[in-house]
Every structure is written in structure tokens, then in C-alpha cells.
Amino acid sequence: MRNIVNDIKEYKLSEFITNSKIIINYYVKRIKSDYSKWNQIETEFRKELDILTDKWTKDNLKNYSELVQEQFDTNIVEEGKRLIYNMIAEERREQDGQWMLLIQEYKDSWLSDCAIEKVGKKIKGLNTNNLKRNEAECTKIFEEIWKEVEDDKIEFNRQIVLQSEKLKQHVQVTFNNAVNDFSSTVRQGSKQKEKEKFKRDFWTSIKKPSTLEEHISIDVEQIQDIIEINYHFNFFTVKNTNKRKIAEEIESKLKQSINGISYDLKQKLSLHIEYGQAIKWLGTLCNCLFEFTQSLNNKIEFKSDLDFFEKYLRSQIYKTLRNNTIEWEKQQKEKLDNLKKKLLLSFQKILTDFSNESLSKEVLKYILTAFRQQLDLKEKMIDQKLQIYLRKGWMDTHTATNHAYSQSFGALNINAIREYLKDPTEYMSSLFNTDYNTYSEILVESILREIDEYYINTKDSLLKGISEWNELFDPKQSYDQLPLSNFFLYLSGKSISYEYNSLRIFMERKYNINMKESVPEYDLSDILKDSNSLYGSFTIEKPIDFCNLLCKSLIESLTSMQTIWINTERFITKERMRAHLVTKNIIMSYFNQLGCSARCPLCSSKCELPDDGHTQHQVSKHLLPAFTGFQGRDTKFPTLIVCTEDEAHDRRWGYQKDSIYLPLTEFLSKYHPSWIPFPRSEPSDEHVAKMRAIWWRLKGELCERYNMIDNTDPSWGSRYGSLIPE
Numbered sequence: 021m022r023n024i025v026n027d028i029k030e031y032k033l034s035e036f037i038t039n040s041k042i043i044i045n046y047y048v049k050r051i052k053s054d055y056s057k058w059n060q061i062e063t064e065f066r067k068e069l070d071i072l073t074d075k076w077t078k079d080n081l082k083n084y085s086e087l088v089q090e091q092f093d094t095n096i097v098e099e100g101k102r103l104i105y106n107m108i109a110e111e112r113r114e115q116d117g118q119w120m121l122l123i124q125e126y127k128d129s130w131l132s133d134c135a136i137e138k139v140g141k142k143i144k145g146l147n148t149n150n151l152k153r154n155e156a157e158c159t160k161i162f163e164e165i166w167k168e169v170e171d172d173k174i175e176f177n178r179q180i181v182l183q184s185e186k187l188k189q190h191v192q193v194t195f196n197n198a199v200n201d202f203s204s205t206v207r208q209g210s211k212q213k214e215k216e217k218f219k220r221d222f223w224t225s226i227k228k229p230s231t232l233e234e235h236i237s238i239d240v241e242q243i244q245d246i247i248e249i250n251y252h253f254n255f256f257t258v259k260n261t262n263k264r265k266i267a268e269e270i271e272s273k274l275k276q277s278i279n280g281i282s283y284d285l286k287q288k289l290s291l292h293i294e295y296g297q298a299i300k301w302l303g304t305l306c307n308c309l310f311e312f313t314q315s316l317n318n319k320i321e322f323k324s325d326l327d328f329f330e331k332y333l334r335s336q337i338y339k340t341l342r343n344n345t346i347e348w349e350k351q352q353k354e355k356l357d358n359l360k361k362k363l364l365l366s367f368q369k370i371l372t373d374f375s376n377e378s379l380s381k382e383v384l385k386y387i388l389t390a391f392r393q394q395l396d397l398k399e400k401m402i403d404q405k406l407q408i409y410l411r412k413g414w415m416d417t418h419t420a421t422n423h424a425y426s427q428s429f430g431a432l433n434i435n436a437i438r439e440y441l442k443d444p445t446e447y448m449s450s451l452f453n454t455d456y457n458t459y460s461e462i463l464v465e466s467i468l469r470e471i472d473e474y475y476i477n478t479k480d481s482l483l484k485g486i487s488e489w490n491e492l493f494d495p496k497q498s499y500d501q502l503p504l505s506n507f508f509l510y511l512s513g514k515s516i517s518y519e520y521n522s523l524r525i526f527m528e529r530k531y532n533i534n535m536k537e538s539v540p541e542y543d544l545s546d547i548l549k550d551s552n553s554l555y556g557s558f559t560i561e562k563p564i565d566f567c568n569l570l571c572k573s574l575i576e577s578l579t580s581m582q583t584i585w586i587n588t589e590r591f592i593t594k595e596r597m598r599a600h601l602v603t604k605n606i607i608m609s610y611f612n613q614l615g616c617s618a619r620c621p622l623c624s625s626k627c628e629l630p631d632d633g634h635t636q637h638q639v640s641k642h643l644l645p646a647f648t649g650f651q652g653r654d655t656k657f658p659t660l661i662v663c664t665e666d667e668a669h670d671r672r673w674g675y676q677k678d679s680i681y682l683p684l685t686e687f688l689s690k691y692h693p694s695w696i697p698f699p700r701s702e703p704s705d706e707h708v709a710k711m712r713a714i715w716w717r718l719k720g721e722l723c724e725r726y727n728m729i730d731n732t733d734p735s736w737g738s739r740y741g742s743l744i745p746e
Contacts, residue, residue, distance in 0.1 A: 021100045022629075022638075024087050028080050029107055036076045036108065040115040043068050048122050058179065062123075069115065077108050099635050113296045124288060127180055131352060132359055135169045136553050139363050144557035146371060158368040166360060173356065180291060181345055188232050190292060191338045196229045198298030199330075215310060215694075222306045225325040236328065236335045238274065243267040246324045247312075266320065270312055276607070277308045278333050282340040283607045287403070289344050289351075293337065305333055307631075311617055366554065379504075379558060380569040383551045388577055390547035391478065398470050402463060402597055406604070409459055414452065420614040421628035423455075424448045425641050429710060432744045434717055441647050441722075444626045448614045453605065460601040464594055471593070475585060479578045481542035485511040486567045486574075488540070492533050498561040499531060505556030507563065510535075512545035621692040622663035622673070624648040637695055642703070644711050647718075649726035653681065656729045658719070662703045662711060669700055712736050713743035 047065035051058055081104060088097050142165050146153070153161075182190050202223055244267040281301055285293075309329065312320045366382055413419060424447055428436035439447045489510050493499065506523055513520035517539045527533040560566045616627040616637065623643035645668075646658030653674070661667045674681035681687070688695050703711075715722075716736050723730045 021088060021092050021096050022103075024084060025100050025103045025107075028084065028104060032076075032080055032083075033107065033111060036072065036111060037115070039072055040069065040111075041118075043072065044115065044119050044122065048119075048126065051123070052126060065119065069112070073108060073112050077105070080104055080108075096636075103634060113300060116294055116296055120290070120292075120294065121288065124290065127291075128289075128348075128352075131169070131173055131176055131356055133553075134172050135166075135356070135359055135363065136550050138165055138168055139367060140553040140556070143367065143370060143554060147557055153371045155368045155372060158371050159364065162364050162367045169356070169360075173352075177349070177352075181349065182291065182341075183345075184342065187341055187345065188234075188338060191334060191341065192230070192232045194293055194295050195298050195330075195334050195337075197295045198302055199223070199226050199228055199230070201295070202299055202302045214313070218310045218313060219306055221322075222309065222326050225327050226330050227327055230327075230331065230334070232334055232338055233331050234335055234338065236331050238271060238329070238332050240264060240267045240271050242328070243270050246322055246326075248321045248323045266312070270309075273308055273312075274305075274329065274332075277304055278336050280607050281333075282336050283603070285337070285340045286344060289348055291341065291345055291348060293341065298337075301333060301337070302330070305329060370555065370558075374558075376560075376562065376566045376569055379555060379560075380566055380573060383504075383555055383570060384573045384577060386551040386554065387482075387547050387574070388581070390550055391578075391581075394478075394546055395471055395474065398467060398474060399593060399597065402467055402600065403604075405463055405466075406601070409463070413455075413459075414614070420448045420452065421626050422640070424451055424626070427451060429641065429643070429714065432710060432713065434714070434744060437714055437718070441624070441718075444619065444624065445614060445617060448626070452614060456601075456605055460598065460605075464597045464601070467597065468590060468594060471585070471590075475578070475582045478544070478547070479574070479582070481544060482511070482574055482578075483571060485540060485542055485544065486571050490564050490567050492527070492535065493563050495562075495564045499563060500559065500561060502531070502560055502563060503556060504558045504560050504566075505552055507560070507567075508548045508552040508556060510540070512543060512548055513540045514543035515545045618694065620663065621688065621695060622650060622668070635694060636697075639699075641707065642699075644715055646715065646728070647722065649722075649728070651726065651728045655731075656727065657731045658715075658723065658726075658728045660712075660715060660732065662708065664699045664701050664703065666700065666702070669698075709740055709743065713740035716741050717744050 043065065047061055047068075050061050054061075081101060084100060084104060085097075088100065092100075139162070142161065146161070244263055247263070247267060247270070249263060249266065281304070309322065309326065313322075362385075366385070369378060370382055424440060424444065427433065428440040428447070436447070439450070489507060506527070509516070509519055509523050513523075520539050524535040524537065527535055614626075616629050616631045616634070618627040618637045619625065620627075620637075620639055620642060622645045624647065625639045625641065625643055627637040628640060629638050642663045644658075644660055645663050646660050650659040651657060652659070653676075659671075669684050671684065672681035673684055673687040675691075682690065684698060685696065688698055715732065719730055719732055722728070
């Protein structure tokens with residue numbers, strides 16, 4: 021069943037992702053072209069994405085049903101369906117997040133783009149007769165334009181920014197809707213009875229509807245009051261566990277998880293939240309609390325309502341959005357104020373001096389500004405690339421568990437095995453952190469190389485494009501009615517090939533200039549957009565003179581920028597990205613990258629499956645139960661069989677508190693139903709040899725730790741002891 025589901029994930033999910041991106045890009049373009057229809061367009065977008073999601077789900081459930089047919093029992097078939105539902109729900113949230121990210125980026129730049137467009141239109145209108153104006157006259161005209169920009173700003177902020185009370189209401193309604201739907205994630209009759217019961221208790225404890233309490237907090241004393249520790253859960257329990265220490269661990273883990281959510285919102289400067297995000301956060305909070313009830317050393321129970329944990333999460337989200345709103349408005353004001361000063365100077369300059377020198381300097385100024393913006397965007401790609409690494413390398417695979425086994429038991433590394441046995445999850449976290457740190461360095465260097473290449477490629481493309489454009493013209497001839505926008509269009513031809521063809525026809529008919537039919541290989545539209553909006557209406561009678569001036573300035577400016585980048589900025593950027601990745605790893609909770617946290621109740625091997633809502637756990641390499649303290653109730657002899665062997669199924673199992681020990685299947689059914697059916701297979705000779713060699717090296721310390729009486733077959737020393745070098 022899992023192979024079928026994994027094939028769907030590998031080969032079919034990409035189709036959904038591709039089509040989602042097409043839909044997202046289409047509707048983002050529509051919003052950019054007509055901001056006034058923002059709400060209508062967003063509603064249409066969500067409707068179309070819903071249709072795509074429903075169709076993909078229906079088609080792949082049908083495909084799944086045809087493939088499984090009668091191969092598996094009903095429970096296994098139903099679990100596969102749930103995994104497919106979970107798969108598409110998770111990916112849908114990812115696409116919703118991508119939409120929000122693109123829209124947020126557009127929101128951040130909309131006012132600036134709007135202002136530049138308005139100033140450009142006014143320049144075009146005033147430039148019809150080449151009539152020069154003095155600075156005072158230019159300033160007066162510009163202030164009239166800027167009043168329109170300020171009006172746009174008021175209307176824009178009214179639609180985008182939620183002030184305090186409306187923001188509270190937004191967070192409250194979003195969470196209440198999420199709480200109502202969170203109940204649908206609780207499955208009745210699931211084999212993971214403990215987890216599903218905890219989810220039900222968690223959901224039931226949340227008051228509905230709940231209000232937003234802005235000043236709620238969590239402290240260790242509160243947590244101590246609501247937890248109860250059952251020290252008798254396992255016979256190998258380490259007693260006298262410090263209750264305050266556990267409460268501190270819970271507080272630390274909770275705040276780490278919630279701070280991670282807040283940090284992500286802060287980094288994106290989010291102003292709103294989606295209800296799908298809130299459902300995911302509730303799941304994160306619930307799973308975080310549930311993990312503390314599953315400790316092998318002590319069983320923690322929460323003896324009162326968990327409502328205040330959810331209230332704390334809700335209040336932190338509100339505070340983050342509130343602070344983001346303040347910061348966003350501040351940034352928008354600073355950006356608009358700076359842009360006003362810059363545009364006013366340009367407005368005065370270009371309408372008082374029509375020379376090629378003046379125009380080339382103005383065009384250069386906006387090219388360099390846009391160039392820097394593109395550099396910033398490349399640096400910001402770090403989070404997106406990091407998420408791809410996390411999903412492909414950890415979340416979508418069995419990497420964590422299998423990697424941990426190969427690095428410890430598989431490699432017969434005794435110190436690593438000690439760490440694994442002490443706490444498999446902590447050991448895997450350590451491996452994850454090591455891998456994360458290695459990848460972080462690779463990622464940083466990769467982005468730095470992209471920026472290095474961008475400097476070189478953009479400079480080369482600009483100079484090549486300008487040179488090709490120059491070759492089209494006769495230096496002795498004047499070209500009336502040749503707008504500068506044609507020059508910008510030529511350099512942007514790759515992204516707008518249909519307009520390039522129109523330009524080619526125009527140039528041939530108007531000036532008898534034959535442009536090549538093939539579209540230029542470069543696309544410089546991103547760094548020419550603002551220059552075109554402002555100055556595209558100017559006519560260039562002597563294009564070669566203009567281009568020579570621009571080319572000379574570009575060479576000087578880009579060479580200077582590149583030198584500064586190599587000598588100072590590259591190192592600063594490198595350290596900034598490194599610090600960001602370190603912060604992400606500290607604050608963001610990557611616990612879920614390690615997959616399902618369930619551990620085999622006999623040998624403590626961690627489930628190797630992703631944390632995807634499965635109901636039956638899976639482990640490929642089981643260990644000796646003695647590694648985690650399983651022993652004969654009366655003899656205290658360590659249990660020295662791999663827990664999948666026939667002998668394990670023939671034995672009786674129980675905890676110290678049990679008066680009657682049960683056959684393995686009954687024992688698991690009573691305490692750990694999500695491990696049924698338990699595998700029954702004879703391990704390979706190599707695996708048995710490794711387990712026995714490891715036991716021989718560690719038996720002294722393990723017997724002492726778990727108060728076992730060593731009765732190991734002495735022949736194991738000669739047969740297996742040499743497998744692990746001293």
C-alpha cells in the first residue's frame with residue numbers, strides 16, 4: 021500500500037504542483053493589472069484552486085483503488101486513502117502559502133510601482149512638445165501628482181492593513197474556524213488510540229468560540245499544576261523524576277515551537293493569516309504536548325484543560341501580526357518618502373534638461389536601483405531553497421531513522437549507539453543538525469555564486485544588448501519619433517517575444533532597419549521596468565550617442581559595484597545568511613523533519629515513516645529489547661532476541677505493574693495497537709551478529725542501568741566480540 025501511495029506522491033503530486041503554480045501566476049498577473057478587483061480576483065483564484073484540488077484528489081483516489089483492488093484488508097486500504105488526503109491537504113497549504121508570499125511581495129511594491137507609473141505618465145504628457153520647465157514649475161506639478169499617490173496610499177492601507185480591533189477579530193475568527201475544523205482531523209477507531217484520544221481531549225478542552233486574550237502567558241508553575249507523572253508505566257522507569265524539570269522542558273519546547281511560528285510570520289512580515297495555517301499550528305501545538313505523554317522513562321498526563329496553551333498560541337500570533345503591521349506601515353512610509361525625494365529630483369532634472377547626458381544618467385540611476393533589488397531577491401531565495409531541502413531530504417523520506425541506524429548500529433559505532441539508546445530522537449536531532457549545518461554552508465555558497473554570476477551575466481547582457489542595438493543604426497542619421505521604450509523592449513525581448521516581433525515589424529517599416537527574427541537570448545525586463553515607465557516616452561534622435569553614454573556609465577558603475585561586492589559586501593552577505601540559517605534552526609521547530617516519533621514498545625527503535633497520519637508504524641531494523649531494559653520479570657535476565665523473531669512472538673510480555681503477562685499480540689493490542697500487526701521474521705545472520713556484538717560490548721553498563729542480571733552466553737565473546745574494535 022505504501023509503495024502505491026509513494027508512487028502517487030512521487031509521480032502524480034508534481035502534476036498538481038505544476039498546475040497550481042500556473043493558476044497562481046495567472047491570478048497574480050490579474051491582480052497586478054487591476055488592483056481595484058483584488059477581492060474578486062482572490063475569490064476566483066481560490067475557487068479554481070479548489071476545483072483543481074478536488075479533481076486531483078478524485079482522480080488519484082480512483083487510481084489508488086484500482087491498484088490496490090483486493091490486495092489488502094479494508095483497514096490498510098482506508099489508511100492509504102487517508103495518506104492521500106493528508107498529502108494533498110499539506111500540498112494545498114503549501115500552494116496557499118506560495119500565493120500569500122507572492123501577493124505579499126506585490127503588496128510591498130504596489131505603492132512604489134503605482135507612484136512611478138503616475139510620474140511616468142505625467143512626464144509623457146509634458147514631453148509632447150519638448151518644452152523646458154523651471155524647477156519651481158516642476159515641483160508644483162509633481163506635488164499635484166503626489167497628492168494622487170497619497171490618496172492611493174490611504175485607500176491601499178485601508179484594504180490591506182487591519183487596525184487593532186479588526187486584527188483581533190481576524191485572528192479570533194480564523195482560529196475559531198480552525199478549531200471547529202480541527203475536530204475533523206481526529207479519526208474515530210484509529211489504531212493510534214492514544215494519539216487520537218489526546219487530540220480529542222485537546223480539541224474538547226478548547227473553549228468554543230474563544231476570545232482573544234492579549235496578555236496571557238505560560239510559566240513553569242502553571243504547567244506543574246496541570247501535569248501528573250505516572251512513574252510505574254514501565255518496569256525500567258527512572259524514578260524520582262523532577263516534576264519541575266519536566267515542566268521546564270514542556271515550557272521550553274512549547275515556546276520554541278510557538279516562537280518558530282511567530283518567527284516565520286515575522287520574517288515574511290505577514291499582515292494576515294489563513295485558516296489553513298491555523299489548523300497546521302493547532303496540530304503542531306497538539307503534537308508537541310502529545311510527545312511528552314509518550315516518554316519511555318515516565319508517562320505524563322495533563323490533568324486539566326489545555327485551553328490556555330491554545331490561548332497563548334493565539335495571543336502570540338496576534339502580537340506578531342500587530343507588530344508586523346506597525347513595522348510594515350513604517351517601512352512603507354520610509355520607502356514612499358525616499359521614493360518621493362528621488363522621483364522629484366528626476367522629474368525636475370528630466371524636464372529641465374533634455375540632453376542625452378541627462379537622460380542616460382537618469383536611466384542609469386533606476387537600472388542600478390533595480391539591479392540591487394534583484395540581488396536582494398536572490399538572497400531572499402534562501403528560505404525557499406531551505407524548505408525544498410527539508411521536504412525532499414527529511415520530511416518526504418525515511419532519512420532520519422535509516423540514517424541514524426546506519427551511523428550507529430550499522431557502522432558498529434559504540435559511542436553513537438550509546439547516544440541512540442539514550443534517546444533515539446535526540447540522537448537523530450543531532451544528526452539532523454549536523455546535516456543541516458553542512459547543507460547551510462553549501463546553500464550559502466550556492467547563493468553567493470548566483471550573485472557572483474548575476475553581476476557578470478547582467479553586465480555582459482547589458483553591454484551585448486546595447487552593442488547589438490547600436491549596430492542597427494547609422495551614426496550620421498537622425499531618427500525622429502524613435503521612443504526610448506523601443507530600446508527597453510529590445511533588451512527585454514526574451515520575456516515578451518510577441519512585442520519583440522511587433523517592434524521588428526515597426527523598425528523595418530518606419531526606419532528600414534532589419535532586426536533579426538530570433539528573439540535575443542537575454543531578458544533584462546526586471547531591471548529596466550522602472551526606467552521604461554518613467555522615460556520610455558522620450559524620443560532618441562541619436563540612439564548611438566545615447567547608448568554610448570549609457571554604456572560608458574554602466575561599465576563604470578557596475579564594475580565599481582562588483583568590486584565593492586567582492587571586497588566587502590560578499591563577506592557581509594555571507595555572514596548575514598549564515599546567521600539567518602542558525603536562527604532558523606534554533607527558533608524554528610524542525611522536530612517534524614525526523615518523521616513519526618513513535619518507538620517500538622519492545623526495542624525502542626523509532627518508526628521510520630514520515631509523520632503523515634499513518635495508523636500502523638513501521639521499523640525495518642528492530643533491536644534487542646534488552647537494549648532498553650526488557651528483562652524477565654522473575655529472573656531479571658535481559659531479553660536477548662530480536663523482537664521480530666518467532667521466539668519473541670512465543671513469549672509473554674508485560675510491564676512491572678501487570679499481574680499477568682500476555683502473548684505479544686495481546687500485549688500490543690492492549691498497550692500499543694498502532695504496532696499491530698507486528699512483523700514476524702527471522703533477522704539476517706548479519707543483523708543478529710551485529711546485535712550480539714553490540715550487546716557484548718555494552719552489557720555491563722546496560723545491566724547496571726536497568727538492574728538486570730547478566731546471563732549472556734559466554735561464547736558470544738569469542739564469536740562476536742571481535743566485530744567491534746576496541
